[in-house]
Amino acid sequence: MIPFQFITAFLMIALGIYAFLYKRNLIKLILALDIIDSGIHLLLVSLGYRMELNELPTAPIYTGYETLKSPMVGPLPQALVLTSIVIGVCVLALAMALTINAYRHYGTLDVNALRRLRG
Numbered sequence: 001m002i003p004f005q006f007i008t009a010f011l012m013i014a015l016g017i018y019a020f021l022y023k024r025n026l027i028k029l030i031l032a033l034d035i036i037d038s039g040i041h042l043l044l045v046s047l048g049y050r051m052e053l054n055e056l057p058t059a060p061i062y063t064g065y066e067t068l069k070s071p072m073v074g075p076l077p078q079a080l081v082l083t084s085i086v087i088g089v090c091v092l093a094l095a096m097a098l099t100i101n102a103y104r105h106y107g108t109l110d111v112n113a114l115r116r117l118r119g
Contacts, residue, residue, distance in 0.1 A: 005046040012039030026099045026109045030092065037088045041081045048077030 016036030020029060103109055 003046065005042060009039045009043035009046060012036070012042065015039075024111045026102065026111060026114075027096075029111070030095045030099065033095070034088070034092055037084070041084060044077045044081050044084075048074035 013036055016032045016034075016039060019032035019035065023029060023032060099109065102114065106114060108114065
């Protein structure tokens, strides 16, 4: 049986890819990229969380782990997701700034109209 968080992550990624392929508004394209990014984050965090022997894993705090008998959550996916969130926010801010400048200069957010302006 597939856990709920994997299904949710794949649905978010699929929804983002659909919106990215079929929407023509720049803001909707940026939101689609953000939805894809959030789905990938959920997938990576879910992969680091493993159920072993029907016990809930504990947080990755390494003081006194020698005496702890339960499994621990992997800290590497959490660190990678945290770094990816920071990078994603920077990319999102840059994309929104470019979108605002394109709207101020051309007066439209339609990708097809901007493509025709190429000259």
